[in-house]
Amino acid sequence: MSEDKDFIEMDYKEHNKTYDGFIKFTKYTTIFVILVLVFLVTFVY
Secondary structure, three states, X not given: OOOOOOOOOXXXXXXXXXXXXXXXXXXXXXXXXXXXXXXXXXXXX
16 A cells, blocks of 8 residues: 555535435435325326
8 A cells, every 4th residue: 555645535514515415305306206196196096
């Protein structure tokens, strides 16, 4: 292994912000898809 210490430290604040955005997007997309499916079922039956 190299003895050099020129690696970049992880920006945890930015990482958490990105992760929270991903979780929020996934949650709202899932809710939207479920609502669309419920809406479609109500008009088919």
